[in-house]
Amino acid sequence: MDDRRFRKRVVFLVLYLAFAILPVYWMVNMSFKTNEEILGLFSLWPKDFTLDNYRVIFTDVSWYSGYINSLIYVAINTVVSLLVALPAAYAFSRYSFLGDKHVFFWLLTNRMTPPAVFLLPFFQLYTTLGLMDTHIAVALAHLLFNVPLAVWILEGFMSGIPREIDETAYIDGYSFPRFFLTIFIPLIKAGVGVAAFFCFMFSWVELLMARTLTSVNAKPIVAVMTRTISASGMDWGVLAAAGVLTIVPGAIVIWFVRNYIAKGFAMGRV
Amino acid sequence: MFEWMAWTLPVAVFFCAIVAMLVAMTVWELKSPTVLRRGFLPIATTRGDRLFIGLLAAAYVNLAFVAVSERMVGWFGLEEEPSIWLSFFASMALLALIMRKG
Amino acid sequence: MKPVNQKAWLLILPVVLCVAFSAILPLMTVVNYSVQDIISPERRVFVGTEWFKSVMRDEDLQGALLRQMTFSLAVLLVEIPLGIALALSMPAKGWKSSAVLVLVAISLLIPWNVVGTIWQIFGRVDIGLMGAALAALGFDYSYTGNASDAWFTVLLMDVWHWTPLVALLCFAGLRAIPDAYYQAASIDGASKFAVFRYIQLPKLRGVLMIAVLLRFMDSFMIYTEPFVLTGGGPGNATTFLSQYLTQKAVGQFDLGPAAAFSLIYFLIILLLCFILYNWMQRVGTADKTGAGHG
Incomplete structure (x- = not known):
């Protein structure tokens, strides 16, 4: 290996990692x-x-109820998404049927449509x-966007399982x-697991719909945070x-899904 | 139940037409399955793909027409803004062209 | 080939119903709104294509669209080369690889509004590291007061947030190149650049195309991060399409124009999606493994 070139690479990598970590460090530092x-x-x-800052969040109802509300609708959403997506992904990966490609494409468009477009209706x-103002509405x-996401990710994983397994099982009765x-x-x-993780993530980070469809009882943490931002x-x-507390769930799970992140994003965002 | 959707007749007609097209395409597909083929479009398409491309193109044509219709008054010395029906028929012709030759 | 089985429709029916409820009903409603002047729920007037005309001629909208385009192009110009460079310099094996992978991916998994918050803090001249550093270097930096500073900050934030996606995709693509290619190149005595130009880049083409389209479409619907960071300001220097639409729909409650605008926005997305989908199909059949392994 060319030594000088190698060193240049390492320097670049370290610089980028510093750029990636510093803003996060600064927020953690500040908290x-x-x-x-x-x-x-x-x-x-x-x-x-x-x-003290963490103590405020865990004792002030308007703060911690934000986390609870978010968790409730994210959980409902993830469970429902997976339940409906599992059979559908199986159908897409195993059979061809009338209009399969078109339905798949239609799901993709919904994944990509900006939520702002559907906000009014x-x-x-x-x-x-x-x-209005219930967890079910947000879920x-x-x-x-999460159902198409789950279908796409699961379909990718299911296609990797050889079809002979299905056939053997059916023959075995x-x-x-x-x-x-x-x-x-x-x-x-x-x-x-990966599909659940991505459903969780994208429901957890979505702001626009969560903010518009709730006011008091189901106000999510992302909306609570923007409220303090506008206050003087x-x-x-x-x-x-x-902010640090909202990163924690993702930071914990990331280690487990590290080998699937690229795959999940490649298929999940598509 | 559906008041919030604020239905109007033209929109209802529009969506009925879309549904009718989908049904017709399904029946056609069952009667004689489509073949993937290459026309003047850069990708090989089936009938369903061509319908989609045609409809999308039609929508863009109408939109472009709406955008420039005001200026057309000046360009062609018209009395009033040209009717949207002009671009509607033009776009339907485009749709037919894409369906047949695309 | 997959066996044909029309009963598979039963399996996808729940998904279709679910998504139809949240997508088709609203879409129909948007179309209805876009052709009427809705004064109150009881009083509405059919106005034909009037809203489309006014939206297509709206100068604020054209400004927002232009800004959006510039932003999306800038995002691509910075993030794609940077992402490739990053992927090339990431270690391929061992614990170092895992550690770097996780560090790089962190920014992807931070909630978008927190991304905004992080940069809001980081860029403040009084309390933020970057703002203070820039001020110490003698720059008159303020992302809330100066339009070009706001622009720069939003762009930097997006680069920070999303370059890892490009890098991860390219990294996966690089891993899919068989070792034999490199061996052949080293026997021929090819330079590093030649290896990149004639082996790595062509193999990355499929993945790169996906990355380009994804980044383009995602940056096209950016909302949360600039909303938190700058709120679209100063003035409307960082008001992008989604923001403008939301202002119209929720802020001013202009149902008709907002609906017409939504439809135009939707048509743009539909076209981009179609291109993306066809590319995916093509890449998918060309090499199944391209984006497959992380």
């Missing part, structure tokens, strides 16, 4: 500072280490159904539901702490 230190003293690490639709609205639940799903465990005299420390 452990008091507001006086944030505004008064410019320091690279917390001089006056405090957990969603508002009217959920008002008519009396679902249903997020199905729009398995019914479709029994085969699907006891043999097939265990085979694509990783795929189900901000509590930077608490804001940073809230």
